[in-house]
Amino acid sequence: MVRKKAAAIVARREARERLARERAEQAERDRKNEADLIDYLVLEQEIATADSDRDAVIRSARERHQAVVQELKLKQAGCLARMSRRGEALPVIADRTGLTSREARRLIAAASDQQSEDISQAEAAPRSVRxxxxxxxxxxxxxxxxxxxxxxxxxxxxxxxxxxxxxxxxxxxxxxxxxxx
Known part of the structure; x- marks a missing residue:
């Protein structure tokens, strides 16, 4: 009977030690998992920030591109307007540029509007700036x-x-x- 009690005591102690090791291992895994989850979530926020930065850069590049294209189109319109003022017929201008007559007319009108605006600004400018x-x-x-x-x-x-x-x-x-x- 003493042997049975001693064996039960040893078995209980061994079971407690195993459970304690398992709990310690689980606690260590939980700490490592928590650290990895924190790193993952921080990286997720950095990805969102990078996406936002990319979108801002793309938006800015689009705006710069649109401004440059608009300026170049105004210069093209000026070329067409000067051709028209020199007596070239609208169909001839359209044919040479590959535009429809409607597009050419619209560009020439845009150039005339821009020229009128430039003239009025020049007249309003101080004499030293003219x-x-x-x-x-x-x-x-x-x-x-x-x-x-x-x-x-x-x-x-x-x-x-x-x-x-x-x-x-x-x-x-x-x-x-x-x-x-």
């Missing part, structure tokens, strides 16, 4: 071209032939020809 007419032999400045003055004299494009030593592009922009050596 464009000074240049000698026809002087080269066009980048600032003059950016402001919409594509002719050498800084004024409106009147369709006159460029001065000697200058070249006119298809769009009406002028540049000084460099003498070739």
């Amino acid at each position: 464009t000074v007419r240049r000698d026809r032999t002087a080269p066009a400045t980048v600032a003059g071209v950016r402001a919409g003055n594509s002719s050498v004299d800084g004024g409106a494009d009147d369709g006159a032939a460029p001065a000697a030593g200058t070249e006119r592009s298809a769009c009406g922009l002028t540049s000084t020809a460099e003498p070739r050596a």
Whole structure:
């Protein structure tokens, strides 16, 4: 009987030790699982932030692209308007550019509206800011071209032939020809 009691005591102690080891192992697994879950959730937030940043960059790039395209389309419209002012018929302009007559008419009207707006802004500008007419032999400045003055004299494009030593592009922009050596 003593042996049975001793065996039961040993078995109980062994069972308690096993359960204690299992609990300790489970507690360690729980701590590691909790740490991994925390890392996972933090990374999930970083992914959301990266997605948000990407969306903001894409939105900004789209806006810049749209602004550049709009500016270029206005310059194209200006080219068509100058062609029209020089007497080219709308169907001819449309045929040469691959546009429909309706699209060409719309672009020419847009250029006329823009030119009217530029003229009214120039008239409202203080005298010191107004464009000074240049000698026809002087080269066009980048600032003059950016402001919409594509002719050498800084004024409106009147369709006159460029001065000697200058070249006119298809769009009406002028540049000084460099003498070739």
